[in-house]
Amino acid sequence: RNTAEKFEFQAEVSRLMDIIINSLYSNKDIFLRELISNASDALDKIRFLSLTDKEVLGEGDNAKLDIQIKLDKEKKILSIRDRGIGMTKEDLIKNLGTIAKSGTSAFVEKMQTSGDLNLIGQFGVGFYSVYLIADYVEVISKHNEDKQYVWESKADGAFAISEDTWNEPLGRGTEIRLHLREEAGEYLEESKLKDLVKKYSEFINFPIYLWASKEVDVEVPADEDESSDGDETSAESSSSDDEESEKSEDEGAEDKPKTKTIKETTYEWELLNDVKAIWLRNPKEVTEEEYSKFYHSLAKDFGDEKPLAWSHFTAEGDVEFKAVLFVPPKAPHDLYESYYNANKANLKLYVRRVFISDEFDELLPKYLNFLMGLVDSDTLPLNVSREMLQQHSSLKTIKKKLIRKALDMIRKIADEDPDEANDKDKKADVENSSDDEKKGQYAKFWNEFGKSIKLGIIEDSVNRNRLAKLLRFETTKSDGKLTSLDQYISRMKSGQKDIFYITGPNKEQLEKSPFLERLKKKGYEVIYFTDPVDEYLMQYLMDYGDQKFQNVSKEGLKLGKDSKAKELKESFKDLTKWWKSALASENVDDVRISSRLADTPCVVVTSKFGWSANMERIMQAQTL
Numbered sequence: 001r002n003t004a005e006k007f008e009f010q011a012e013v014s015r016l017m018d019i020i021i022n023s024l025y026s027n028k029d030i031f032l033r034e035l036i037s038n039a040s041d042a043l044d045k046i047r048f049l050s051l052t053d054k055e056v057l058g059e060g061d062n063a064k065l066d067i068q069i070k071l072d073k074e075k076k077i078l079s080i081r082d083r084g085i086g087m088t089k090e091d092l093i094k095n096l097g098t099i100a101k102s103g104t105s106a107f108v109e110k111m112q113t114s115g116d117l118n119l120i121g122q123f124g125v126g127f128y129s130v131y132l133i134a135d136y137v138e139v140i141s142k143h144n145e146d147k148q149y150v151w152e153s154k155a156d157g158a159f160a161i162s163e164d165t166w167n168e169p170l171g172r173g174t175e176i177r178l179h180l181r182e183e184a185g186e187y188l189e190e191s192k193l194k195d196l197v198k199k200y201s202e203f204i205n206f207p208i209y210l211w212a213s214k215e216v217d218v219e220v221p222a223d224e225d226e227s228s229d230g231d232e233t234s235a236e237s238s239s240s241d242d243e244e245s246e247k248s249e250d251e252g253a254e255d256k257p258k259t260k261t262i263k264e265t266t267y268e269w270e271l272l273n274d275v276k277a278i279w280l281r282n283p284k285e286v287t288e289e290e291y292s293k294f295y296h297s298l299a300k301d302f303g304d305e306k307p308l309a310w311s312h313f314t315a316e317g318d319v320e321f322k323a324v325l326f327v328p329p330k331a332p333h334d335l336y337e338s339y340y341n342a343n344k345a346n347l348k349l350y351v352r353r354v355f356i357s358d359e360f361d362e363l364l365p366k367y368l369n370f371l372m373g374l375v376d377s378d379t380l381p382l383n384v385s386r387e388m389l390q391q392h393s394s395l396k397t398i399k400k401k402l403i404r405k406a407l408d409m410i411r412k413i414a415d416e417d418p419d420e421a422n423d424k425d426k427k428a429d430v431e432n433s434s435d436d437e438k439k440g441q442y443a444k445f446w447n448e449f450g451k452s453i454k455l456g457i458i459e460d461s462v463n464r465n466r467l468a469k470l471l472r473f474e475t476t477k478s479d480g481k482l483t484s485l486d487q488y489i490s491r492m493k494s495g496q497k498d499i500f501y502i503t504g505p506n507k508e509q510l511e512k513s514p515f516l517e518r519l520k521k522k523g524y525e526v527i528y529f530t531d532p533v534d535e536y537l538m539q540y541l542m543d544y545g546d547q548k549f550q551n552v553s554k555e556g557l558k559l560g561k562d563s564k565a566k567e568l569k570e571s572f573k574d575l576t577k578w579w580k581s582a583l584a585s586e587n588v589d590d591v592r593i594s595s596r597l598a599d600t601p602c603v604v605v606t607s608k609f610g611w612s613a614n615m616e617r618i619m620q621a622q623t624l
């Protein structure tokens, strides 16, 4: 069109589109789920605005918050329409092509190393999946604050935008028209689309309709064209030998039929989904499979891995809410990236079934950002701005309860994992459950999210002890397996007061440490802490129950009474004195007779509040 304005896609977006177009990825179905998810997001947005301003919805059909799918078999067009918020001209330019999202390049990179296109939604570029099945796409959109526009592109590096003067006015919302590729004909089959909506969009909270054909019986005048004179006998003879006609013959004895029934194809909107929210249902009536599917739709992760755990509960009291929390099977690609700056909350907040936001930091502490789920509260007010809501006092109560439930849920992964049970009682407890599935689950959790638990210990003093229970590590005696503080304590030697640990870059190096010589000889167990974050962790984790932590490379190590200590100290007094004076005092505080070594003659020990050698190493690495 002459009046169309032309734009070039941002370079990364262009690369992404090339990858999609040339992809041999077999599961092209995913485009529908991405489009429906976008439609649902747009509907959530307008519904949210309507809470404070009813006018935005308009009247009649415009106010119907639904999603409509239509097929045009002849022209090979599949279209998906929503009455969501719509896009202004500027939105179209920015959202669909010129501003690359942070996930764009990450996704492009991932695709180049045998990535899974299925994850496209997680990276925030789901829209472009339309080019898996279409070679030409039109996006017609009407936002309340702008005219109706058409965005179009053949994915050839450019797109065009025109004011829409030829299509039917949308009122408000967006219609995406996919001009299907030759080989994508299956997406013109109603049954295929019905299946896909069932499979992928079960948990969309707006009705999804398909303009579906239907065979209906219509009454037409009996043999209109044959019997020009309306002769009754000829009508009877034409409907000869099937049952129904026999019946009509019988009836006809009293009341001769003037009409007959024929099949005709008509079209009507067929509702494809059940919009009852899963979190409102009784947990007892929701199956494991339903939770699993719900998780996948929330996480936009459509692999076949089940979530590691979930918790579905109703909180009562001052603040009422329902919530579903999930522990994902895998950490997202950017979980710990810019941990302290970026908001990566994954919890959706609803107020009385209305979606409010998925960007509320106030619901969970940062260290639990790996959890997925939602909260729906009846207590929070509906008709206030997001900002006001963010400051609502109830959020604190909700947060507190969510943390509690989240930590319980995580502890349960361990409790139900047969690999975790060391003592016989516990083993018997878990052995009668479906433990094959639960086996090794906690180790899996720990590998994916252990760092989050450590960050929690650092940040959340209120729940520090609860979180410390969830800690896992290897020790001098754990035989390469993970163990817990409780297990460590149960194995402590009689008379042992402290929990011993050592920090370093890796286990191999620590195993050879002279600091362990004597401890090992005497049969004490020592924890290996080899993650850089462990140094910080141990600055916050001072004790666990009645036990204190002791870094074995630091001052203060006590291994029971040594009867000869005093005597030795005396006899080597001159040597230690000389040695101390021989070393510069800014490097060494003191030189002492030690009982911590067995074979090594001497060792450098860190003072109680000084940085361990490992911490020095970490700090140096950071400043370089």
Ligand code: ADP
Pocket: 034, 038, 039, 041, 042, 082, 084, 085, 086, 087, 095, 096, 121, 123, 124, 125, 126, 127, 128, 173, 174
């Ligand atoms: P995401 O949904 O993760 O943001 P997408 O690539 O799916 O990423 O969509 C890009 C953006 O395009 C959306 O964030 C939204 O702003 C806009 N968009 C896409 N579809 C619609 C729609 N049906 N209605 C309104 N805006 C839409």
Ligand code: MG
Pocket: 034, 037, 038, 121, 124, 125, 126, 127
């Ligand atoms: Mg999307």
